[in-house]
Amino acid sequence: MVDLLKGIIPNVVNKPDELLESINQTFYMLSVSGSIAFVLGLILGVVLIVTRPNGILENKFVFSMLSYTINTFRSIPFVILLAALIPFSRMIVGTAIGTTGAMVPLVVGTVPFFSRQIESALSSIDSGLVEAAQSMGSSPLGIIFRVYLKESIPHIVRVTQITAISLIGLTAMAGAIGGGGLGDFAIRYGHQRGQTDVTYVTVLVILCIVAFIQSFGNLIIKKSSH
Amino acid sequence: MIKLSNINKTYYRGKNVIKAVQNVNLEIREGEIFGVIGFSGAGKSTLVRCINLLERPDEGGSVIVDGVEITKLTSKQLREERKEISMIFQHFNLMPSRTVLENVLYPLAYRGIPKSEQIKKAMSLLKLVDLEDRIENYPRQLSGGQKQRVAIARALASDPKVLLCDEATSALDPTTTQEILALLKKLNEKLGITIVVITHEMDVVKELCHRVAVMENGKVVEYGDTFSIFANPSCEITKRFLRATSNLSKIDDIADKIDLNNGEVLVRFTYIGKGVSEPVLSSLTSQFSVIVNIIFADVTLIGGNPIGGTVAILSGDKSDIEKALNSLDSRNVKVEVIRRG
Numbered sequence: 001m002v003d004l005l006k007g008i009i010p011n012v013v014n015k016p017d018e019l020l021e022s023i024n025q026t027f028y029m030l031s032v033s034g035s036i037a038f039v040l041g042l043i044l045g046v047v048l049i050v051t052r053p054n055g056i057l058e059n060k061f062v063f064s065m066l067s068y069t070i071n072t073f074r075s076i077p078f079v080i081l082l083a084a085l086i087p088f089s090r091m092i093v094g095t096a097i098g099t100t101g102a103m104v105p106l107v108v109g110t111v112p113f114f115s116r117q118i119e120s121a122l123s124s125i126d127s128g129l130v131e132a133a134q135s136m137g138s139s140p141l142g143i144i145f146r147v148y149l150k151e152s153i154p155h156i157v158r159v160t161q162i163t164a165i166s167l168i169g170l171t172a173m174a175g176a177i178g179g180g181g182l183g184d185f186a187i188r189y190g191h192q193r194g195q196t197d198v199t200y201v202t203v204l205v206i207l208c209i210v211a212f213i214q215s216f217g218n219l220i221i222k223k224s225s226h
Numbered sequence: 227m228i229k230l231s232n233i234n235k236t237y238y239r240g241k242n243v244i245k246a247v248q249n250v251n252l253e254i255r256e257g258e259i260f261g262v263i264g265f266s267g268a269g270k271s272t273l274v275r276c277i278n279l280l281e282r283p284d285e286g287g288s289v290i291v292d293g294v295e296i297t298k299l300t301s302k303q304l305r306e307e308r309k310e311i312s313m314i315f316q317h318f319n320l321m322p323s324r325t326v327l328e329n330v331l332y333p334l335a336y337r338g339i340p341k342s343e344q345i346k347k348a349m350s351l352l353k354l355v356d357l358e359d360r361i362e363n364y365p366r367q368l369s370g371g372q373k374q375r376v377a378i379a380r381a382l383a384s385d386p387k388v389l390l391c392d393e394a395t396s397a398l399d400p401t402t403t404q405e406i407l408a409l410l411k412k413l414n415e416k417l418g419i420t421i422v423v424i425t426h427e428m429d430v431v432k433e434l435c436h437r438v439a440v441m442e443n444g445k446v447v448e449y450g451d452t453f454s455i456f457a458n459p460s461c462e463i464t465k466r467f468l469r470a471t472s473n474l475s476k477i478d479d480i481a482d483k484i485d486l487n488n489g490e491v492l493v494r495f496t497y498i499g500k501g502v503s504e505p506v507l508s509s510l511t512s513q514f515s516v517i518v519n520i521i522f523a524d525v526t527l528i529g530g531n532p533i534g535g536t537v538a539i540l541s542g543d544k545s546d547i548e549k550a551l552n553s554l555d556s557r558n559v560k561v562e563v564i565r566r567g
Contacts, residue, residue, distance in 0.1 A: 132319035135278055136333040136384065137308040146332070151323050226323055226364040
């Protein structure tokens with residue numbers, strides 16, 4: 001078996017520790033920056049929904065400020081964001097390189113996209129439900145948690161899947177600033193040293209991660225849709 | 227119970243100013259079923275939303291519900307007060323991710339009531355609307371009528387004094403509509419709850435409402451006891467609603483085609499007072515020897531009293547016919563001569 005693998009993917013078999021290490025780094029970046037981005041994006045998405053025109057806490061100023069900021073950040077390509085945020089990363093996490101240094105641009109690159117996704121998920125809630133909740137005496141906070149968030153769980157899970165998968169793409173790019181992870185692994189060996197098998201194996205591993213996110217999300221969607 | 231004074235609601239859409247409700251003053255009595263009828267766009271939905279302040283009326287308007295001037299409350303006090311004023315909707319607005327039971331529990335949660343008490347209360351309400359065997363179902367699995375009954379149970383959970391119904395039967399078929407109307411009537415009689423019904427369906431008003439306000443272009447054009455309003459409508463809009471349930475006016479379309487012999491008169495009798503019934507016509511024959519040939523008749527009950535009338539050809543001696551017609555004028559029957567032969 002080992003001999004067979006040595007025949008097909010020789011350059012991967014001779015550095016299993018590095019492969020595991022980069023998978024580990026990818027998971028680390030994905031989980032930490034993903035969790036932070038999830039919470040921030042959820043909050044901003046909710047703020048967008050409640051402050052929009054005719055929202056339950058309509059506030060033109062907050063809505064348009066937030067909306068413009070999100071659009072600005074969304075229009076910056078991620079590679080440029082990586083470079084541009086170096087000083088900011090140093091300020092926040094103390095370093096601009098390595099896996100930890102990559103966290104800040106990953107979060108900043110994901111949150112605007114995710115908050116727009118959340119906004120669209122929450123705007124699928126029938127305004128009649130909000131009106132019904134208001135007529136039953138629910139407070140704005142009650143409406144956010146008991147109507148907007150509770151009633152759109154399947155939507156939220158679906159947009160989280162999409163965002164998580166695009167985040168994997170970003171973590172690969174973060175390898176460019178020494179962020180490590182599978183992207184870095186594939187570039188260093190597969191691209192720069194011509195070890196094509198490394199590239200293929202990396203793709204396969206990423207494919208597995210994507211498949212896992214998809215099926216796990218689908219399971220929650222199935223459980224929460226009625 | 228509810229007193230609306232000087233209610234205006236204006237929307238500004240860019241340069242357009244839309245006056246959805248204009249200078250409405252209404253008083254709804256405790257324990258009555260009050261109807262607001264009008265075609266779509268008349269402003270009735272906006273008006274009813276001014277009662278629980280889902281829409282806030284323009285400056286200067288006041289809404290008093292059960293002695294509380296709710297237009298003066300803080301938002302926290304208003305949320306408390308809204309528990310006294312429940313609402314049901316045309317499209318039911320049930321929470322799709324919650325079961326029937328969970329939907330009814332919604333207004334009971336976070337109010338310091340023990341969970342077992344909440345469930346007991348919700349179950350008794352579901353029993354009242356006859357759905358205790360569907361508690362585990364999701365709204366998607368229910369028919370329209372069942373959904374509305376869940377919505378009614380949910381609306382009653384906070385023991386409200388007022389129930390607002392916004393086109394509550396408009397999305398339902400005629401049989402189911404009757405079912406929901408019967409349920410509302412039962413709740414009104416059993417719990418003494420004041421009900422405000424918004425509708426464009428004449429049937430709903432006819433079956434249910436003690437008093438009615440007719441709305442057009444944001445204004446209340448007629449307002450009063452349901453029977454009197456429809457027995458003697460003064461506004462064109464009210465007449466149009468009446469025509470929707472009565473076929474009596476169709477005679478105008480066919481009047482020319484009816485052959486009349488010399489001396490015969492084509493007449494329309496309309497009942498405008500309570501307690502009028504068919505014998506008035508047979509008395510024409512017995513008292514005045516006028517022969518009454520009924521072309522058609524259409525009578526509908528409003529609040530248990532007949533409204534409608536008869537179109538007939540009268541034949542006989544000319545002076546007898548005149549005497550007969552004059553006698554009816556004093557008996558709460560409106561007489562219109564359509565054509566003379």
